[in-house]
Amino acid sequence: MALGWKLVVDAGDPHRQAAFWAEALGYQIEDNSTLIERLLAAGTVEQSLCVEFQGRLFWRDAAAVRHPDDPFDPVSGTGLGRRLLFNRVPEPKAGKNRLHVDVHADRGQRDATVARLRAHGATLVRHVKEPGGEWSVLTDPEGNEFCVS
Structure with a gap:
């Protein structure tokens, strides 16, 4: 169940x-x-x-x-x-998250989604491009990491 x-x-x-x-x-x-x-x-x-x-x-x-x-x-x-x-x-938050949210943008909309979230208080930490995928790592207004793919 x-x-x-x-x-x-x-x-x-x-x-x-x-x-x-x-x-x-x-x-x-x-x-x-x-x-x-x-x-x-x-x-x-x-x-x-x-x-x-x-x-x-x-x-x-x-x-x-x-x-x-x-x-x-x-x-x-x-x-x-x-x-x-x-x-x-x-x-306050201290250290790296042990759990985070992955936000799935619509196809081709990752950059626009990242820009929208930054306008609402997120901070872009880095962009990752690997053979297995591509995503952006951001933090929310209190520094909690999350990803946008």
Whole structure:
């Protein structure tokens, strides 16, 4: 039996990371604001656990993005399929990733995809051309490596 999963990424600014990766992948930032507003109104959570970002309420220490075609929980806004979750951590990234995302551009669109991602905060690290393939290595706004092929 296959198991469901999500990729969780440590982040200094989870909302900025979610915005970058939503743009990078064509995903949607999960909207938990209805649930958060309901919990605030009921006195179940404190305002200090929330933050306003892009005109709506989010959890202060977490933000996620989900594939636009996948199902989501209408009560919480949480994606039930392909998703990335960014959790705030106090320490900065140190060292090379042990896991990274490969972004697959449409045929002939790698350079345009790299340019688009750079315009949204990515940094080009290097371009690799080997007999087995060609790709670009970039970092997201917090220095996490990823590839565009």
